[in-house]
Amino acid sequence: VTSLFNHPFFAGKMDYMPFHLFTTAECISQVLEGATLCGVVLSSDKTNITNMCGGRVAHPLLISLANIKMAVRNKGSSHAFLLLAFLPIPQFVHPVQRMCSILEAHLIHSCLDIILEPLKQAACISRMMLDPVRNLQYCFTPLVSYIIDTPEACMLACVHGNTSPITTAMYKDFGDPHRHPPCTATLTLSQLASIQCNPQDVAQYFAACEPFRLSGMLLPFFRDWPLSELSEFFTPEALHYWHCLFWDHDVHWCIQPLGAAELDFRFSIIPQITDLHHFSSRIMKLKQVGGQIQREIQQYIIAVITSAASPDIVISLRALMEFRYFSQAATITSITRDKIKRALQEFHDHKHVIIEDGLHRGQQTKAILEHWHIPKLKLMQSIAPGIERVSSLLQWSADTTEHGHIEVVKDPASSTNNHNYESQICRCLDCLKKC
Numbered sequence: 422v423t424s425l426f427n428h429p430f431f432a433g434k435m436d437y438m439p440f441h442l443f444t445t446a447e448c449i450s451q452v453l454e455g456a457t458l459c460g461v462v463l464s465s466d467k468t469n470i471t472n473m474c475g476g477r478v479a480h481p482l483l484i485s486l487a488n489i490k491m492a493v494r495n496k497g498s499s500h501a502f503l504l505l506a507f508l509p510i511p512q513f514v515h516p517v518q519r520m521c522s523i524l525e526a527h528l529i530h531s532c533l534d535i536i537l538e539p540l541k542q543a544a545c546i547s548r549m550m551l552d553p554v555r556n557l558q559y560c561f562t563p564l565v566s567y568i569i570d571t572p573e574a575c576m577l578a579c580v581h582g583n584t585s586p587i588t589t590a591m592y593k594d595f596g597d598p599h600r601h602p603p604c605t606a607t608l609t610l611s612q613l614a615s616i617q618c619n620p621q622d623v624a625q626y627f628a629a630c631e632p633f634r635l636s637g638m639l640l641p642f643f644r645d646w647p648l649s650e651l652s653e654f655f656t657p658e659a660l661h662y663w664h665c666l667f668w669d670h671d672v673h674w675c676i677q678p679l680g681a682a683e684l685d686f687r688f689s690i691i692p693q694i695t696d697l698h699h700f701s702s703r704i705m706k707l708k709q710v711g712g713q714i715q716r717e718i719q720q721y722i723i724a725v726i727t728s729a730a731s732p733d734i735v736i737s738l739r740a741l742m743e744f745r746y747f748s749q750a751a752t753i754t755s756i757t758r759d760k761i762k763r764a765l766q767e768f769h770d771h772k773h774v775i776i777e778d779g780l781h782r783g784q785q786t787k788a789i790l791e792h793w794h795i796p797k798l799k800l801m802q803s804i805a806p807g808i809e810r811v812s813s814l815l816q817w818s819a820d821t822t823e824h825g826h827i828e829v830v831k832d833p834a835s836s837t838n839n840h841n842y843e844s845q846i847c848r849c850l851d852c853l854k855k856c
Contacts, residue, residue: 422459422540422562423550425486425503432553434493435486456547457558460487460565461540462494464822465508465573470834470842477842480508481830482536483822487565491816502825504850506536507843523627523637526576533577533642540564544647563648566656566817571796574655579609579638585799587652591634596793598769600802603652606643613639657800657807660819663745664715666797669784671738672704675722677780678730681705687725688718712820719745733774740767744801751815753808761805 425431462485470477484505485494494501511528513521542548543562550560569577571586578586585591589608590601618629620639627637643651676684685703693699698717707714723739730738744764747757772793775781779789808814833849834842 422461422484422486422543425484425489425501426459426558426560427551427553427555429553430499431489431493431501434490435488435553436490455559457560458488459543459550459560459562461562462487462566462568462817463505463564464502464568464819464825466570466819466822466826467510468823468826468830470831471839477839478510479830479834479842479846480510481826482506482508482533483825483829487816491813495816495818495821497821497824497828500828502822502829504829504847506532507846508532519627520623522576523623526579526636526638529576530638530640530642534640537642537646541646544649561648564643564646564654565649565811567654568656568658568817568819568822570661570819571800576636577642578604578651578655579613579636579641580604581634581636583794583796584634585796587655587803588799590799592794592796593792595795595799596772597799598766600806601799606641606649606651609635609641609651610644613641653810656811656817657748657804657814658817658819659745659749659814660712660823662797662800662804663741663748664712664719666795666801667719667741667745668710668715669797670781670795671722671741672718673782673784674734674738674775674780675726675730677782678734678778679726683729684725688721691721691725731774731778733771734778734780737768737771737775740764740771744768744804748804748808748814751813753813758805758808761808765801765805 426435464483464485465480467478467480470479482505483502485502489499489501493499508529509532511525513524515521515524540562543560544564547559547561549557552558567574567577572582574586575582575584580586581591583592585595585601585604587604588601589604590597594601612633612635613630616626616629616633618626620626623637626639630637643649643654679687685705688700689703691699697720698714700718700721704718719742723735723742726738727735741764744761747753747761747764750757753761776789776791781790781793782788783790804814811817829850830846833846833853836849837845
């Protein structure tokens with residue numbers, strides 16, 4: 422945090438006081454006089470180190486500051502995300518896979534406790550730090566954002582995989598058209614405290630946690646981090662929240678009325694348009710589909726299926742498209758937030774047709790599904806409240822952190838001897854002053 426906070430590159434590109442920009446004559450809330458909030462932004466995700474062979478995987482934990490302006494922090498050339506630590510990737514020999522997951526969660530939370538302890542202390546008692554122009558600032562370090570995918574969010578929130586990490590909804594509630602109460606740190610810790618069981622007996626403790634939909638984690642890393650709220654620092658994120666949802670579900674809903682061959686053919690005959698991707702090789706044969714490709718397919722999908730699908734299906738899919746486009750705006754007003762809410766409600770009003778027409782199927786079995794057990798669908802209910810709380814969601818994009826993996830993990834790994842990657846990567850970054 423100190424190296425980011427006092428870096429001369431960010432002079433004039435950083436805010437020292439939190440503010441809320443009002444367009445009406447509303448009162449502005451203020452923090453204590455002389456205090457500076459250094460909002461911590463964390464990101465962790467497993468990434469491949471080797472490309473062709475070897476199967477080596479790293480689990481980097483990156484750190485940045487929310488004080489850095491969005492336009493600067495989201496640029497890869499700004500180097501605003503630094504490598505904080507490598508999290509372990511354990512391999513347990515327990516015969517029950519569920520127990521292996523619990524043991525891994527215990528290890529990750531314990532490591533985060535050790536790594537993040539200085540930040541917790543600074544959030545509690547503050548720390549004096551130099552800013553880019555060498556003025557001393559009285560800094561507190563709350564956790565304001567943790568950018569991760571859905572499975573890792575469930576692990577860090579100490580809940581089951583089929584449970585929302587930021588609300589109290591379970592898998593049976595994922596199709597509800599309303600947002601459930603937030604899953605706060607106070608609620609989670611109180612549920613853990615109410616369990617009367619020996620935590621050393623992992624299997625028995627896990628069974629006792631089952632009624633609360635908890636994963637069996639005893640000491641969550643966020644339990645003693647002041648000014649940090651569990652349901653708020655898991656900020657909504659475009660890549661994992663709705664672009665992956667589009668590719669995993671929306672596209673498959675479009676395949677059923679058209680057929681894969683016809684859908685491919687329609688994409689291939691779309692006239693080439695300047696600044697838009699042309700899928701001459703069709704979409705079902707794409708070898709690698711990332712966030713950029715998913716966004717480009719979204720630009721055509723409604724026009725492609727309009728003549729083949731029923732009006733209600735087109736309306737529901739178009740509503741999801743409007744939801745995604747409005748949510749990605751760089752500046753979002755109260756009017757835009759209302760449009761986001763209406764678009765999501767319109768989808769819920771028409772989504773029953775997707776099941777009635779047999780479009781919602783299992784990816785493996787291809788059997789017709791009559792439920793909405795889709796975690797990312799429930800997470801969409803948190804987009805509008807998240808925008809109201811933290812403004813534009815583009816500032817929490819995983820695209821930036823994925824690019825950061827190349828800079829602080831993959832590129833340094835290419836200069837190693839293919840043994841003991843972590844220590845050699847850290848030495849390389851120390852020489853480059855990027856760690």
